[in-house]
Amino acid sequence: MIYLHIPFCKQKCSYCNFHFSTSLDFKNEMISAMAKELDLRQNELENKTLKSLYFGGGTPSLLKVDDLKFLIDEVLKYHTFNENIEITLEANPDDLSQNFLKELSKTEFNRLSIGTQSFHEPDLKMMNRAHNSSEAESSIKRAQDFGFENLSIDLIYGSPTSNVEIWKQNLKKSIELQVPHISSYALTVEPKTALQQWVLTNKISAPNESEQNEEFYFMSGFLKENGFQHYEISNFAKPGFQSKHNSAYWNYNEYLGIGPSAHSYDGENTRSWNVANNQKYIQQISQNIRPNEIEILTENEQFNEMLMIGLRTSLGVDYLKLKEKFSAELLDKSNFEINRKIEEGFLILENNFLKIPEKHWFLADGIASDLFHL
Numbered sequence: 001m002i003y004l005h006i007p008f009c010k011q012k013c014s015y016c017n018f019h020f021s022t023s024l025d026f027k028n029e030m031i032s033a034m035a036k037e038l039d040l041r042q043n044e045l046e047n048k049t050l051k052s053l054y055f056g057g058g059t060p061s062l063l064k065v066d067d068l069k070f071l072i073d074e075v076l077k078y079h080t081f082n083e084n085i086e087i088t089l090e091a092n093p094d095d096l097s098q099n100f101l102k103e104l105s106k107t108e109f110n111r112l113s114i115g116t117q118s119f120h121e122p123d124l125k126m127m128n129r130a131h132n133s134s135e136a137e138s139s140i141k142r143a144q145d146f147g148f149e150n151l152s153i154d155l156i157y158g159s160p161t162s163n164v165e166i167w168k169q170n171l172k173k174s175i176e177l178q179v180p181h182i183s184s185y186a187l188t189v190e191p192k193t194a195l196q197q198w199v200l201t202n203k204i205s206a207p208n209e210s211e212q213n214e215e216f217y218f219m220s221g222f223l224k225e226n227g228f229q230h231y232e233i234s235n236f237a238k239p240g241f242q243s244k245h246n247s248a249y250w251n252y253n254e255y256l257g258i259g260p261s262a263h264s265y266d267g268e269n270t271r272s273w274n275v276a277n278n279q280k281y282i283q284q285i286s287q288n289i290r291p292n293e294i295e296i297l298t299e300n301e302q303f304n305e306m307l308m309i310g311l312r313t314s315l316g317v318d319y320l321k322l323k324e325k326f327s328a329e330l331l332d333k334s335n336f337e338i339n340r341k342i343e344e345g346f347l348i349l350e351n352n353f354l355k356i357p358e359k360h361w362f363l364a365d366g367i368a369s370d371l372f373h374l
């Protein structure tokens with residue numbers, strides 16, 4: 001799969017610490033540089049047909065449809081698409097105008113991931129989103145009217161401007177809108193964000209963990225009652241609508257990340273990431289240099305990652321795969337803790353898959369890290 005990182009946003013959301021610029025001054029240079037990076041790295045993913053192409057960011061929907069189409073065509077110069085390829089565009093509600101969607105519906109894009117976040121106006125204001133609650137709703141309906149049935153929305157729970165009742169309304173609205181995929185995250189206070197500043201200066205209260213816990217489990221039960229599969233801690237899908245892009249990450253498949261700050265993985269033990277600086281990226285790529293750092297994962301790190309990622313999914317971690325990939329000595333070191341967690345009820349081993357019972361999913365990261373090798 002290929003991920004293209006479009007590093008531009010209209011404005012800075014208060015909770016976000018992703019890499020992007022709010023100036024579009026170098027948009028054309030960036031698009032050319034990304035096309036060049038695709039050229040420079042054309043031998044990676046060789047002989048593989050692409051099952052997923054994902055435009056993320058930043059805000060890819062800030063680009064013109066012609067620019068997005070240009071990048072798809074650049075990918076097609078070097079790679080072939082699987083006949084069932086999923087081509088996703090992350091889009092913000094305020095960008096999904098009639099014209100934009102009309103043009104987009106003529107391209108290969110077949111999935112939208114809409115940054116709705118909430119239908120509740122005070123949440124959107126606090127988050128400094130560029131859209132309001134009525135656009136949150138109308139953008140979804142418009143996208144469906146233009147034939148985008150395979151769409152996902154992002155929702156954030158646990159905001160200090162919300163409460164359990166408001167969260168229930170957000171979920172009910174999503175059901176009414178017949179959205180087949182929902183990605184939902186707890187609001188977290190990230191370093192160097194406006195939200196962190198407000199919390200530190202007591203302008204706003206920090207997200208309440210017990211409320212987030214209650215909202216998480218309400219969401220899980222409610223969405224399942226409404227026909228969704230809870231297939232990863234933060235992801236819910238109606239049958240047939242699981243994201244191929246996300247699933248490929250969770251299966252440790254190889255992927256190519258193009259654009260500033262984008263990460264790549266060779267499917268074995270090497271991860272790399274491009275510089276998170278638009279100017280440096282453009283300059284270096286123009287000199288045929290990929291500005292990246294590389295990390296070779298040790299056996300311990302690979303083991304930890306497999307647990308961290310796999311234990312967040314409903315399928316769990318393939319224990320036979322662990323046995324195949326890692327030395328008996330390394331697995332032996334984990335067995336004591338794994339057995340203890342099984343006895344305590346925090347893990348189950350079912351059909352050779354190690355998983356966390358859903359009632360403990362909110363604690364998944366802590367349970368996985370207890371099994372790590374340092």
Ligand code: SF4
Nearest residue numbers: 009012013016057058
């Ligand atoms: S639109 Fe997305 S990437 Fe851009 S600032 Fe907001 S949350 Fe971050």
